[in-house]
Amino acid sequence: xxxxxxxxxxxxxxxxxxxxxxxxxxxxxxxxxxxxxxxxxxxxxxxxxxxxxxxxxxxxxxxxxxxxxxxxxxxxxxxxxxxxxxxxxxxxxxxxxxxxxxxxxxxxxxxxxxxxxxxxxxxxxxxxxxxxxxxxxxxxxxxxxxxxxxxxxxxxxxxxxxxxxxxxxxxxxxxxxxxxxxxxxxxxxxxxxxxxxxxxxxxxxxxxxxxxxxxxxxxxxxxxxxxxxxxxxxxxxxxxxxxxxxxxxxxxxxxxxxxxxxxxxxxxxxxxxxxxxxxxxxxxxxxxxxxxxxxxxxxxxxxxxxxxxxxxxxxxxxxxxxxxxxxxxxxxxxxxxxxxxxxxxxxxxxxxxxxxxxxxxxxxxx
Numbered sequence: 001x002x003x004x005x006x007x008x009x010x011x012x013x014x015x016x017x018x019x020x021x022x023x024x025x026x027x028x029x030x031x032x033x034x035x036x037x038x039x040x041x042x043x044x045x046x047x048x049x050x051x052x053x054x055x056x057x058x059x060x061x062x063x064x065x066x067x068x069x070x071x072x073x074x075x076x077x078x079x080x081x082x083x084x085x086x087x088x089x090x091x092x093x094x095x096x097x098x099x100x101x102x103x104x105x106x107x108x109x110x111x112x113x114x115x116x117x118x119x120x121x122x123x124x125x126x127x128x129x130x131x132x133x134x135x136x137x138x139x140x141x142x143x144x145x146x147x148x149x150x151x152x153x154x155x156x157x158x159x160x161x162x163x164x165x166x167x168x169x170x171x172x173x174x175x176x177x178x179x180x181x182x183x184x185x186x187x188x189x190x191x192x193x194x195x196x197x198x199x200x201x202x203x204x205x206x207x208x209x210x211x212x213x214x215x216x217x218x219x220x221x222x223x224x225x226x227x228x229x230x231x232x233x234x235x236x237x238x239x240x241x242x243x244x245x246x247x248x249x250x251x252x253x254x255x256x257x258x259x260x261x262x263x264x265x266x267x268x269x270x271x272x273x274x275x276x277x278x279x280x281x282x283x284x285x286x287x288x289x290x291x292x293x294x295x296x297x298x299x300x301x302x303x304x305x306x307x308x309x310x311x312x313x314x315x316x317x318x319x320x321x322x323x324x325x326x327x328x329x330x331x332x333x334x335x336x337x338x339x340x341x342x343x344x345x346x347x348x349x350x351x352x353x354x355x356x357x358x359x360x361x362x363x364x365x366x
Contacts (some may be wrong), residue, residue: 029308032301036315043322044095049088050330055083090219094321095230097216097284100276102317103238105291106310108268110245112175115299116355118292119277122182122270125288126189127159128152128281130196136207137196148211149226149282156278159185164270172263214285214340216325223283230279235314236273241269242306280323287340289347290317296354320355
């Protein structure tokens with residue numbers, strides 16, 4: 001009688017069930033966010049201070065206070081010029097590019113439901129590269145000094161549009177078809193880049209090579225202002241879809257039953273990814289593995305809940321790129337290593353480890 005009476009009570013009690021992303025302790029997300037912000041601030045100060053012309057941290061703080069009207073004092077002319085015309089534009093551009101690539105990677109992995117996805121899968125980076133290499137090889141200067149940047153940005157967006165249109169069938173877009181179309185477009189873009197390089201002269205080949213390796217050496221305040229509106233738009237819109245991405249992680253059919261318009265969600269987020277990635281590639285060249293590495297590390301540390309993962313990946317991407325750019329400038333002084341080479345050098349072994357780990361888990365999330 002007791003067992004019979006207790007049975008309904010036990011059945012009514014909620015079981016532990018699967019671990020949902022939103023059940024992760026909020027305290028852990030707060031600590032990770034605080035740690036990322038602290039590391040980012042420290043790296044920004046170090047990046048502004050270190051280089052062939054050393055600037056004491058106290059002078060940096062005093063100059064920033066002076067410029068913002070909070071006291072401090074102006075530095076001597078050379079130090080002021082190095083700080084405000086060379087170092088700070090580069091730091092801010094690294095922040096924007098890193099945040100854009102990290103956030104785009106988190107969105108791509110959420111949309112495709114695969115931790116191996118990154119923005120280059122659907123041809124954004126290769127499309128932007130075609131635009132930039134074509135502008136250099138053909139001597140396009142319709143936009144003055146901005147010609148390469150504008151052509152790269154427009155070509156990246158156009159490529160994504162073509163991939164999406166070509167992968168649609170029956171009013172829907174299947175993930176597998178989208179990825180395979182992206183692979184085909186990447187191969188075609190590589191062929192176009194090869195043709196442009198073949199017809200370019202030596203000076204143009206040098207410029208193309210420098211751009212393809214990725215670098216922030218040409219950072220200026222106008223370039224910061226060029227990428228700022230697109231980066232801010234994407235970074236502000238992306239967190240609004242965190243809950244729908246969590247529902248999409250349950251599967252397309254359950255997500256539809258829960259009220260998610262999967263096709264519209266996929267379209268909007270691919271456009272956001274295109275905006276973020278094309279803007280970043282247009283001003284910094286091809287920088288790989290940031291969008292792959294950062295979201296996965298954060299997913300391992302906190303879980304797959306996108307309410308933290310999307311903004312956290314933006315912070316993490318900024319940390320990685322500021323640190324990478326600092327290393328690129330200081331490891332081989334007086335020479336400067338290409339930033340894209342450094343990220344690929346450290347990112348490719350991580351990708352191989354991730355691939356093996358994912359295969360052992362039979363494609364499951366970390």
